[in-house]
Amino acid sequence: MQCNRPTPTQQLFCPYIITNPIKLIQNSNPTFPGEKHSFQIQSLDLANFQPCLQEGEDAEEARNKTTVTALYKALTSNDVDVVHLLLAPYLEWWFHGPPTHQHLNRLLTGAPPYDPSFKFVPLSIVAFGSMVLVEGFDDCRSVSWVHAWTVTDGVITQVREYYNTSVTVTRLSSPEIRSQSSNCQSVWQSKLADNESVPGLILAL
Template structure:
């Protein structure tokens, strides 16, 4: 990424967002949320040096959505022209172990998105992007428990794209 690349991420309240320990959340999850929050802050303030410190040099990337919506990839890599009119607006940040989920929409509220970041030892090593897709996160348990209950425990579901008119995906922890 070149230092002249301009980041265009916007947030309603990200500047004042302080991740705190929530009920059931451990210290690792709080640190991982803080790392991802720092990434969005660095993107908002165009701090390329901090972005480089937070992302692994070889970030594993997975994308689900129309190719025209690869905004984060364009933003972070500069590989193709980034559309400066697209602005990320994060609404919620939640952690489950090493995975941190950020849900939001573009500033026009026409495109919903979910970013699923994996944080390892304070460095972001993976991102999964979902655009205009309903995402449900489940926690897989032992095969014995699954056979007794018949399903997996759902721990999180996207709220912005759950209107039934978008594809739905399940992400297993």
């Protein structure tokens, strides 16, 4: 998908919607530059994992957070086997931000230009049902990022990726309540982006 020529106020932003989901490369064809293989898959038994619940969090949300946390650890250590265990073979990927910041896509597919210096270090992880929101910041590039992962039956099936974007998550109420008020309940907002100078988006649960 190509962007139209941006105006100065657009700050080179183009929302990307990938109609053909990411196909993860099998282990016989390396996914990560300089990848290393791991034989620790059997120790990652998320199906029988008993999570430690935080206040207001149910067992499913805690389990989904554990799945996503394990993914970031695997990405950091280039543990391809665990990445393949956690992600669906075809991962639906949505992107909003400068095209040069498609780091996650390149990391998962090995597509050039891959920048090994960009590390995804989560600063906060929170779950709302099947959605797990992760926020981080790259100090070297002054770039904030948000990942909204969808976890289905213990497998990650979708990710929405946002760079230098203020993301607000709202919970839609029943049609009867919505007819009485135009306001939706805001349950989460990104904190690392400069809300006054970046685009803002709303995700509905």
